[in-house]
Structures are given as structure tokens and as C-alpha cells.
Amino acid sequence: MYRKHGNQTNKMTNITILIIGAILSISILYLVRKGKMHGPYATWWLLVAVSAIVLSIFPNIVDWVAAQVGITYPPTLLLVLAISMILIRMLTMDMALTRKERKIRRLTQKMAILEAALDQTKDRH
């Protein structure tokens, strides 16, 4: 139904999304090249960029999937999916942070113990 408002606007939207996707992919590749983003993070963001590009070229995918799952207003599907992905990503980020925190704490403890041992051997010599 919303498509009747004019194909011109829709095309512009698609081109904008295509450009955003392209810029995102180039940025990610640049960050990986410079060593500022690694492994799993780069994969995730490239996936996001690629889906943006694919959706901008074939916007009907959203309409089709929405129709299959019985959503009458397709953009809802897009928004719900996008927000869910963001939430999942944030959750995994906090999990990663917890792992990092644990490693830092244990390293700090080990360092204190080793330093004391080092001082003791130094005193003995």
C-alpha cells in the first residue's frame, strides 16, 4: 500500500541505504587493514553492511518475508529485526567485557604474586 506514494521516493531511499552499506563495508575493511578491529567483530559488521546492500538492491525481500509471517506493514518487520539484532549484539558485548574483566583481574593478581616472588629472589642474591 505504501508503495503507491511514488516510486521516486522509494528509489532514493534505496540508493541512500546502498550508499550507507557501501561506506560501512569500506570503513570496516579499512579498520581491519589498520588493525583497529579484529576477527569476530569485523565479520559481524561486514554482515550488517552486506545485508544493507542486499536489502537496498532487493527491497522486495522485506515485503515478501513480512507477507510470509503475516505482518501487514513490512517496515515493522525491518525495525523489530534491527532492534533485536542490536540488543543481541549489546548482550554479547557485555559478555565479552565480563570475560575481559575476569582476565584483567586474574592477570593483576598473578602479577602481584610474581612481583613479590621476584623481590624475594632479588633480596636473597
Added chain:
Amino acid sequence: MKTLIVIPAFNEEQNLRNLLPILNAEVSHDVVVVNDASTDATAEVVKAHGLVCLTLPIQLGAWGATQTGIRYAVKKDYDQVITMDADGQHLPHEVAALIQQRQTTDANVIIGTFPSRLSRLKKLAWKYFKLLTHIKIEDLTSGFRLYDKSAIQVLSSRQASMLDYQDVGVLLILLGAGLKINEVPVKMLDRNDGKSRVFSSWMVVLKYMIQTTTLCIANMGTRPTK
């Protein structure tokens, strides 16, 4: 039976000056002070008394510091660890009471309690946490504790590294591992500095209450209660 006394300390220069001579005179066990990234001369005071000082390069808080001492005990193959506060509220001659209680019971952990020190607010908080966890222990936050070898093993684990406070979380892990906890009443002094790490300001109390509540709820049904 090799016993190690672990004292976590953050900016406790003055208190340690008072405590360490008494400790050296009254107790024959090894002592290690964990210096939690202090900005004063805590490390120097400890070394001047001829004791081992583990200096953390990054501040980890009371439990992170205590766990450092426990990991040190594992590495040096100690049989039991006694933790006490640096601020002088735990009395060196009461260490014997903890050790004696350990010998007469089959408990893995002995907590030195001094119930009358608790303010009304604290008692209310403990009641609430006891309700949540079904832990049947009088004084949940007492830092005056004895851990035996199996308790040391459990508390030096990676899982225990993620705790933020020394009290309920530690007890839950110990109970979850099937260890027995026992209490012994001891005498304690009022804090020389008058400050409690947990009960210092409303924001800190709120944060502590919320985090500990989350921990309690997340751990529901995972362990025998006593």
C-alpha cells in the same frame, strides 16, 4: 598445618603501623598483606615489618585483593587461610579462636562473628539476604574468616574472580561446592577509621544491594543451604 594470614589493604598505612607489631608479637603464622593499589606508604610499612606484601598494579577491591592472597596460598601450598581486615577491628589474639573452632568441628570455613556490632540497618539487610538465599549465617559480611584447603581451592577459581564483594557471593560459591560453614563468636573493636567499605554512602549501599540481590536470585536453587 601451614597457616597464612591474608590482610587486604587499601591506604591503610596508619592502621597497619598499629596492627602489624601486635600481629607479629601475638601470632606465629605467616602473614601476607595485599596492597590494593594504595596511594600511601602501605607497602613500605609492610616491608618494614618484615612481611610479604603483594602489590596490585590495578585496584581490584576488597575481594579481588583477598583472592590474590588466597591464590598466593595455593601457590605456596598453605593448608588454611585466615583473612582479616587491616583497620584493626579484628583482633590478632582471636585468630586462635578460629583455628580452634576449625579443629573441633568438621567445617571447611569458620566465620568469626560479632553480632552486636551490627547496626539496625545492617541487620535488616542481612535478614533480607538470608530470606533470599536461605544461608543460615549470622554475620554475612564479616571479613574475619578461616578457609581450609578445599575452600581455598574453590575460592581461587576463575568463577570466584567475578565476584565484586566478599560476602554473600563468596558464601554462595562455598555452599554450592558442598562445603560446610561454621561460626564462632569473637570480640571485635569498632573501626578505628569509622568507615565501612560497603556501608559508606547511600549510592554505594544501593549499588551493593541491587548487585547482591541479582546474584542471590541468579543463584537460587543451585546449592544446599547449609
